[in-house]
Amino acid sequence: MGEIxxxxxxxxxxxxxxxxxxxxxxxxxKSVEERPKPVLQAADDAVVKIVKTTIxxxxxxxxxxxxxxxxxxxxxGHEGVGxxxxxGANVTMFKPGDKVxxxxxxxxxxxxxxxxxxxxxxxxxxxxLGNEIDxxxxxxxxxxxxxxxxxxxxxxxxxxxxxMLSDVLPTAFECGVLNxxxxxxxxxxxxxxxxxxxxxxxxxxxFFSPGQIIMIDRDDNRLTMAxxxxxxxxxxxxxxxPTDRIKALTGGKGVDAAIEAVGTPEAFxxxxxxxxxxxxxANIGVxxxxxDLHLEKLWSRNITIxxxxxxTVTTHILLKAVEMKKLDPNQxxxxxxxxxxxxxxxxxxxxxxxxxxxxxxxDMARP
Numbered sequence: 001m002g003e004i005x006x007x008x009x010x011x012x013x014x015x016x017x018x019x020x021x022x023x024x025x026x027x028x029x030k031s032v033e034e035r036p037k038p039v040l041q042a043a044d045d046a047v048v049k050i051v052k053t054t055i056x057x058x059x060x061x062x063x064x065x066x067x068x069x070x071x072x073x074x075x076x077g078h079e080g081v082g083x084x085x086x087x088g089a090n091v092t093m094f095k096p097g098d099k100v101x102x103x104x105x106x107x108x109x110x111x112x113x114x115x116x117x118x119x120x121x122x123x124x125x126x127x128x129l130g131n132e133i134d135x136x137x138x139x140x141x142x143x144x145x146x147x148x149x150x151x152x153x154x155x156x157x158x159x160x161x162x163x164m165l166s167d168v169l170p171t172a173f174e175c176g177v178l179n180x181x182x183x184x185x186x187x188x189x190x191x192x193x194x195x196x197x198x199x200x201x202x203x204x205x206x207f208f209s210p211g212q213i214i215m216i217d218r219d220d221n222r223l224t225m226a227x228x229x230x231x232x233x234x235x236x237x238x239x240x241x242p243t244d245r246i247k248a249l250t251g252g253k254g255v256d257a258a259i260e261a262v263g264t265p266e267a268f269x270x271x272x273x274x275x276x277x278x279x280x281x282a283n284i285g286v287x288x289x290x291x292d293l294h295l296e297k298l299w300s301r302n303i304t305i306x307x308x309x310x311x312t313v314t315t316h317i318l319l320k321a322v323e324m325k326k327l328d329p330n331q332x333x334x335x336x337x338x339x340x341x342x343x344x345x346x347x348x349x350x351x352x353x354x355x356x357x358x359x360x361x362x363d364m365a366r367p
Contacts, residue, residue: 017036017037018034018035018036018037019034019035019036019037019138019139019140020032020033020034020035020138020139020339021033021034021035021075021134021137021138021139022075022076022077022137022138022342022343022346023035023073023074023075023076024062024063024070024071024072024073024074024075024076025072025073026065026072027063027064027065028063028064028065029063029072030063030076030343030346032342032343035075035134035138037139037140038134038140038141038142039142040086040087040088040142041142041144042088042144043088043089043090043091044088044090044091044144044145044146044147045087045088045091045142045143045144045146046084046085046086046087046088046091046094046142046143046146046150047084047085047086047087047140047141047142047143048080048082048083048084048085048100048102048140048141048142048143048150049082049083049084049085049139049140049364050080050081050082050136050138050139050140050141050364051080051081051082051083051099051159051363051364051365052080052081052082052159052160052163052361052362052363052364053077053079053080053081053136053137053163053361053362053364054077054079054080054163054164054166054359054360054361054362055077055137055345055346055349055359055360055362056077056078056079056104056167056168057195057196057197057263057286058078058286059076059077059130059137059346060349060350061263061286061288062076062130062131064288066286066288067131069131069132070130070131070132074130074131074133074134074135075130075134075135075137075138075141076130076135076137077129077130077135077136077137077138077141078102078104078127078129078130078131078135078136078166078167079102079104079136079163079166079167079168080102080136080141080163080166081099081100081101081102081153081159081162081163081166082099082100082102082141083097083098083099083100084096084097084098084100084150085140087146088146090147091146091147092147093146093147093150093152094146094147094150094152098152099152099153099159100150100151100152100153101150101151101152101153101162101165101166101315101319102129102136102141102143102149102150102166103149103150103151103166103312103315104127104129104166104167104170104171104310104312105119105120105122105125105126105127105149105310105311105312106122106125106126106127106128106129106143106144106145106149107119107122107125107126107145107148107149107312108122108123108124108125108145108148109145109147109148111123111124114148117311117313118311119311119312119313120308120309120310120311120312121309122145124144124145125144125145125149126309127309128144129141129143137342137362139339139364151165151315151316151319154319154323157322157323158330160330160333160361161322161328161329161330161333162319162322162329163329163359163361164200164329164330164332164333164359165315165318165319165322165329167310168196168197168200168332168359169200169203169204169318169327169329169332170310170311170312170313170314170315170318171197171200171284171310172197172198172199172200172201172203172204172261172284173200173201173204173314173318174308174310174311174312174313174314175282175283175284175306175308175309175310176191176197176198176200176201176204176205176259176261176282176284177201177204177205177207177208177259177282178314179280179282179306179308180257180258180259180280180281180282180306181256181257181280181282181304182205182208182210182256182257183208184208185208185209185210185211186209186210186211187208187210187211187256187257188210188211188212188214188249188250188255188256188257188276189205189210189212189213189214189255189256189257189258189259190213190214190215190216190246190255190257190258190259190271190274191205191213191214191215191216191231191259191261192216192217192258192259192260192261192262192267192270192271192274193216193217193260193261193262193267193285194215194216194217194219194222194223194225194226194261195217195222195261195262195352195358196332196358196359197261197284197285198215198217198226198259198261198262199222199225199226199229199331199332199358200332201259201261201284202215202226202229202230202231203229203230203327203328203331203332204318204327206230207321207326212232212233212249213230213231213232213233214231214232214233214234214235214246214249214255215227215231215233215234215235216235216236216237216242216270217236217237218236218237218238219236219352219353220236221356222358223235223236225358228331229331233249237270242270242274243270243273243274246274250276253276253277254274254275254276254277254279255274255275255276255279256276256278256279256280257279257280257281257282258270258271258274258275258279258280258281258282259271259282259284260281260282260283260284260285261284261285262285263284263285263286263287263288264285264287264289265287265289265290265291265292267285268281268283268285268287268291269291269292269294271283272293272294272297272298275298275301275303277301277302277303278301278302278303279301279303279304280303280304280305280306281303281304281305281306282306282308283305283306283307283308284308293305332358332359333358333359333360333361334356334357334358334359334360335348335349335355335357335360335361336360336361336363336366337360337361337362337363337366338362338363338364338366339362339363339364339366342362345360345362348360
């Protein structure tokens with residue numbers, strides 16, 4: 001029980017050798033607590049002072065008890081930007097004072113999986129922040145393998161926007177758009193789920209000029225946002241089965257790419273109904289329940305089904321796209337909170353259907 005420290009109010013000042021953090025306390029429970037500031041544990045570590053962070057849908061899955069690798073007592077969060085406070089002796093790419101983007105995936109760059117570009121399966125990293133080690137919803141965070149897990153922020157860039165490059169946009173782009181083989185112009189694309197990940201897939205799919213992007217969701221507010229971001233067709237599947245309409249839109253064939261961005265059996269099985277012969281179903285959603293694969297219908301249709309945990313191999317591409325004004329991540333941000341109100345931020349994010357929340361920014365400096 002030595003890991004459990006005295007809880008403090010979110011707005012209360014913590015002593016200099018401690019920090020305030022949002023801590024997972026078991027399914028359904030979280031609290032703001034005073035915790036020891038992280039220290040360097042390995043020669044390739046960095047300690048980063050968090051400037052801005054956010055909440056991910058995966059954090060909500062953790063709070064539901066869906067992620068057994070995340071144990072009670074863990075500081076949550078795997079996204080953010082900050083300033084390097086200290087570095088280990090083997091860190092050569094960063095120094096104290098550097099402004100950095102924190103990748104949600106930690107990678108050594110040397111193991112078998114890293115050499116294959118599968119950083120998410122790094123043998124000494126992967127998705128560990130806010131899962132297997134303490135994360136970014138705190139005043140400070142320790143980053144292992146700092147040289148290959150941080151990105152220097154170019155001068156003058158909007159740090160708030162770059163929080164979206166920690167996870168949501170690389171996940172949408174890699175797991176949805178690239179895995180969905182959307183690279184050929186003119187394809188028909190259906191995105192099931194208009195939350196932050198689905199909208200991120202919409203934004204990045206537009207790099208490749210699809211013929212039509214069909215957005216499917218049960219929330220009219222999110223569909224309205226999808227229209228603003230460039231969706232061609234909006235379908236609310238709360239008021240009827242979208243299959244017939246999509247078949248009509250595609251000459252009876254179905255879509256070339258179906259991107260699942262919800263993480264429910266119903267959403268994945270809808271993708272199975274919508275996919276055209278030769279098409280690709282790209283799963284992004286985090287699934288906590290079994291899903292039926294209808295091979296009795298799909299075995300002869302030459303389809304591809306892909307799964308992936310984000311590898312963040314495209315973060316540098318997305319960073320350049322933002323720098324060149326080809327991508328505006330701010331469009332995904334709906335609410336902003338100081339860290340003192342992080343529990344309110346969780347409530348707002350967790351009730352997105354009522355609050356209209358997309359991504360929420362947690363500002364560590366804001367009073």
